Amino acid sequence: MRIELKAVSKIFSDGNRALDNITYREDFNALAIIGPSGGGKSTLLRILGGLIEPTSGEVALNGKKICYDEKHLIQYRRKIGFVFQSKGLFNHLTARQNIILPLVNVHGYTKAGAGTTADNLLERFGLFRDRHKYPHELSGGQQQRVAIARAVAVKPKLLLLDEPTSALDPELTSEVLDMLNELRNEGLNFILVTHEMGFAKKACDKLMFIVNGRLAEYGDSEKLFTSPETEELAGFLSKVLEWNV
Amino acid sequence: MPIYSLFIKNNDNKTAFLPKAFNIVIAVALFMLFFLFSIKRLGMEFDFSFLWSFRYRLAQGFAATVELSLASLVVSLFLGFLSALANNSRILVISYFSKVYVQFFRGTPLIMQVYLFFYIIGTAWGVDNRFWAGVLILSIFEGAYISEIIRGGLDSIEHTQLEAARAVGLKSGQTMRLIVLPQIIKRTLPSLAGQFASIIKDSSLLSLISVIELTQTIREISASNFAIFESYIFLGLLYLTLTFPISMYTRYLESRYSYEN
Ligand SMILES: Nc1ncnc2c1ncn2[C@@H]1O[C@H](COP(=O)(O)OP(=O)(O)O)[C@@H](O)[C@H]1O
Numbered sequence: 001m002r003i004e005l006k007a008v009s010k011i012f013s014d015g016n017r018a019l020d021n022i023t024y025r026e027d028f029n030a031l032a033i034i035g036p037s038g039g040g041k042s043t044l045l046r047i048l049g050g051l052i053e054p055t056s057g058e059v060a061l062n063g064k065k066i067c068y069d070e071k072h073l074i075q076y077r078r079k080i081g082f083v084f085q086s087k088g089l090f091n092h093l094t095a096r097q098n099i100i101l102p103l104v105n106v107h108g109y110t111k112a113g114a115g116t117t118a119d120n121l122l123e124r125f126g127l128f129r130d131r132h133k134y135p136h137e138l139s140g141g142q143q144q145r146v147a148i149a150r151a152v153a154v155k156p157k158l159l160l161l162d163e164p165t166s167a168l169d170p171e172l173t174s175e176v177l178d179m180l181n182e183l184r185n186e187g188l189n190f191i192l193v194t195h196e197m198g199f200a201k202k203a204c205d206k207l208m209f210i211v212n213g214r215l216a217e218y219g220d221s222e223k224l225f226t227s228p229e230t231e232e233l234a235g236f237l238s239k240v241l242e243w244n245v
Numbered sequence: 246m247p248i249y250s251l252f253i254k255n256n257d258n259k260t261a262f263l264p265k266a267f268n269i270v271i272a273v274a275l276f277m278l279f280f281l282f283s284i285k286r287l288g289m290e291f292d293f294s295f296l297w298s299f300r301y302r303l304a305q306g307f308a309a310t311v312e313l314s315l316a317s318l319v320v321s322l323f324l325g326f327l328s329a330l331a332n333n334s335r336i337l338v339i340s341y342f343s344k345v346y347v348q349f350f351r352g353t354p355l356i357m358q359v360y361l362f363f364y365i366i367g368t369a370w371g372v373d374n375r376f377w378a379g380v381l382i383l384s385i386f387e388g389a390y391i392s393e394i395i396r397g398g399l400d401s402i403e404h405t406q407l408e409a410a411r412a413v414g415l416k417s418g419q420t421m422r423l424i425v426l427p428q429i430i431k432r433t434l435p436s437l438a439g440q441f442a443s444i445i446k447d448s449s450l451l452s453l454i455s456v457i458e459l460t461q462t463i464r465e466i467s468a469s470n471f472a473i474f475e476s477y478i479f480l481g482l483l484y485l486t487l488t489f490p491i492s493m494y495t496r497y498l499e500s501r502y503s504y505e506n
């Protein structure tokens with residue numbers, strides 16, 4: 001998949017400049033966005049997902065420019081999967097109903113067809129036994145896997161994930177990352193904001209490093225981890241990897 | 246099982262059925278004994294048998310109270326929902342209108358509203374059907390409380406739920422219908438059920454404008470045969486048969502909801 005950002009900036013209504021003139025062009029299968037918190041990663045991802053509008057600049061996927069008015073955005077969001085850090089599942093619906101709702105109400109599936117799709121996905125990701133549980137009855141890892149299943153059920157052309165594992169215990173983190181890795185091997189493209197440096201290095205082919213709203217460094221993931229060019233990235237990596245085994 | 250465990254709450258705050266039933270019976274008996282003792286001190290003899298001859302009127306009054314309450318429940322839910330939405334409106338005058346409404350009707354006694362609205366507003370606007378005038382007055386009053394309950398429900402919906410709804414591609418109308426409403430209903434149902442019990446009790450004040458409901462029926466009966474105490478004791482029992490099941494249902498809903506959090 002090809003992503004193009006042309007001078008993208010975002011200034012919030014309180015005057016906060018979250019993204020400052022980001023220009024970026026890349027072909028990727030799995031793109032990781034890393035950087036210190038408050039740097040603008042979530043803001044960028046939400047612009048890519050059509051959830052908020054950039055103050056200025058242009059975004060294009062596979063050569064198609066995203067048109068930021070509500071009518072087009074609704075169509076656009078339907079082709080994109082979005083997974084939040086936590087609490088993205090609908091509280092009043094079971095795991096299975098969470099997957100069915102968008103299929104029926106947004107993508108025009110019949111109830112039966114949506115049910116079959118949901119059951120297949122739940123089965124495949126080891127969630128079938130828990131399909132009738134509500135989000136508060138599921139572990140954090142299960143919640144995130146259901147959220148990913150819901151996002152991929154509609155066969156999106158791109159999956160966006162905003163720190164999907166940062167609210168999870170380590171052993172639950174790997175069950176979510178394993179699922180993501182499996183999906184990537186099947187050819188699903190995704191953009192992921194993460195603090196899991198191992199995953200960003202091994203499972204993602206491209207990397208963006210964002211600091212204070214600027215794109216401070218980018219390139220092949222493997223290469224950036226082994227030989228970062230900027231002081232900023234080198235310093236960031238040495239900090240986040242300090243206590244790694 | 247030591248004998249005191251029949252009377253004392255367990256550490257885990259759960260009470261088994263037997264001690265529960267046993268202690269409820271004792272508590273109710275104590276309550277009644279106090280009441281009977283007071284009556285004894287007055288040296289009165291009670292005779293409820295005359296009520297039997299009024300059974301049809303009583304049944305009619307009872308039915309009227311149920312109808313009045315149900316109608317008021319529907320109308321007040323509608324008003325309360327509207328007012329809660331208005332309160333959150335970005336158009337200031339609508340938002341303040343809702344706030345003034347809630348403050349006025351929660352801050353003044355129902356008895357004043359009943360008189361004022363029936364004789365001034367009712368007359369001015371030609372509402373002369375007492376039943377529907379009653380429903381309207383009661384609904385406006387209860388709607389102010391329901392407005393606050395629903396507003397709390399709206400506030401309790403997390404922002405992420407709305408953002409997730411947008412992300413999966415729902416339109417705003419669908420988000421309202423499929424996500425927001427079901428969550429509000431689930432969260433506010435215990436309070437709304439409790440409010441229904443209040444509606445039933447508050448409807449008794451409509452006897453002041455001679456709506457022929459349960460309380461008014463009892464007033465008429467007791468005025469004709471002077472058995473005031475028997476009449477009002479019986480009245481209380483009739484209201485309890487309506488409010489008690491609702492209160493139990495409210496408890497059940499509350500416990501279910503607290504478990505979810
Ligand atoms: N809705 C908003 N309104 C105002 N400021 C915001 C909003 N969302 C994020 N910000 C600000 O934008 C900056 C970037 O935030 P964010 O994109 O969440 O960073 P990151 O995801 O990298 O931690 C922060 O300073 C944050 O406070």
Ligand SMILES: [Mg+2]
Pocket residue numbers: 041042043163
């Ligand atoms: Mg973030």
